[in-house]
Amino acid sequence: MTEARQPGDDEAAFIAAARSNDAARFALITERYRRELQVHCYRMLANYDDAQDLTQETFLRVWHRRESFQGRAALRTWLYRIATNACLDFLDKRNDRTPVPAELPGAGWEVHYLQPYPDRMLPEDPQESVVARETIELAFIVAVQHLPARQRAVFILRDVLGWPAAQAAGALGLSVASVTSALQRARVTVRGQLPGRRLDWRGAATYELSDEERVVVKSYIDAHERNDLDGLMALLRADLRFTMLPEPGALVVTAEDAVDGWVSSGLFRRGYDDWRCIATTVNRMPAAALYLRGPGDREHRLFNIAVLHIVEGKIAELTGFDATGKPWLGLPATL
Template identity: 35%
Template sequence: MRPTPTEGAEGLLALAREGDGEAFRALVEPHRRELQLHCYRLLGSLQDAEDLLQETLLAAWRGIDGFEGRSSVRTWLYRIATNRCLNALRAADRRPPADYRPEVPLPEPSHHRGEPAWLEPYPDLLLDGIADRAPGPDARYELRESVSLAFLAALQELPPRQRVVLVLRDVLGFRAAEVAAMLGTTEDAVAGALKRARGTMPAAPPPPTSVEPRVVADFVRAFEAGDVEAVVALLSDDVRLSMPPLPFVYEGVADVRRFLTAVALREGRRHVLVPTRANGQPAFGAYVADAPLMRAHGVLVLTVAGDRVAGVTRFVDNSLLPAFGLPRSLRGGLR
């Protein structure tokens, strides 16, 4: 007798092996979002993550007959996704960054090496429904910590194998034996890669405080008013401003003030910031006045530490806006 979907995962698996596409979709759909997030952590790019997710699901569909059930469906899917991402990282055939030319000359930056050119923000709306699992005793990062921009940027600096091991062990909580099986290596090799990776990662960001909404609201009012000094008053002494994929970083109040005055909030330039969230942080779709429309000006992500803004990251690629449910332009005047 043919198994039916009501018999659970085993029944769905049996139907999928017979070529039932609906059963296959029902089998993998509960894992879709977490697999996309996994690919994003490894690749740093939302668009690349979506491409690799589709590759993973296609490979799973084509290889469903070879799944022997020795692990859970979830672990099997993570094995496929992980190795697909590793292949992509080895190929080094990354999506070219957005072709962005500043409208005005930029001030000399504090230094010329920022986040990886391919780094993109991740909409919090895609995090809905993803469990904060951490089932293993060595799991170190909570969901909020493991999607922060600082964590993602540092992760991209690791060699691919170390990056994968850190995510599988410390973020997702897979056991060393499971990771070794996924990667076709030994538990000793996994332990060594994890030790090296841990030594380079930054400390987890502090949790948001009760004053964060006030700080963010004050920032929005000052930025939309074009008030450089009011924005600067909200910044930490070691504030950092960057604009991926441009390799320019402005650090410290003086350099950030200089950038705001000469570029972002230069005289006569006005913005509207539409709130959203990215990487567990306050974020905005940025729009600049260009009558009769407000034209898109990228995605702005804030890092708030205590009662100060410690980081401003503007992703200049306007093609990211639809992923946040935001339009390419706004009609109407300034607020």
């Protein structure tokens, strides 16, 4: 299936702005694509800060190449092509965007550069495939990072955005046969990296937390604010997958290990026990923003973001992010 060769309204407006060198008009036309392009860059890079930077780099490249756009492809397709290649150039230069082995035996691979994605920055159109919940959740984002860069691009363009093989091949400068082969290998790798209960990443998009998820988040917050370690443990599945980023070697696979780690680190002990929490969502997942008030401090300060994947009323995956001094989510710095 090929795109119509006649420019539509967006393409005609873009061409007119490009020919007139009207930067303000050009920005107005391209800005509407910012959020979806940023999500695309985030899937490629798994890092919110990098995704912002590469989206801006995309717009700079688009401006410099504006006269080359003839409207033979949809403007959205052309923008995604430039964004994808900007990310590939970034990945070619940065060798720290490859997952590294976890230190714990059997723990798999870790993505230390992973950052959460604020739901407030997702595109507003709930029908957009770019915000389908199963393809923005952390488990999926981490699984995709295990693919080589160009294989990752093929997988995202084909299986997430639904591009035809020929269109993906044109965007990446590959043959259709190469794209087809890369996609087959990518699917095997991604399925191998996803937890067993998360093998189907093509599920329907869901945009509201379930009642069950809301109850568990509230219980998680209550346990923290009451310093109730037993109550917290009661919320965890025995086969919990727990990661605290960016600490190396932080992945554990049992609830008991997680609790032992919290105890050994002094969680809920004097000076580390005055918590206030806010329920929120990131990556279309339930989360809690944890604020800690230290000795002598008058305010509770943003300390950690706990992102929860909830299965049958229990926390199956808990990913914690050090949030001290981090403006990722637009949350207040203090309470």
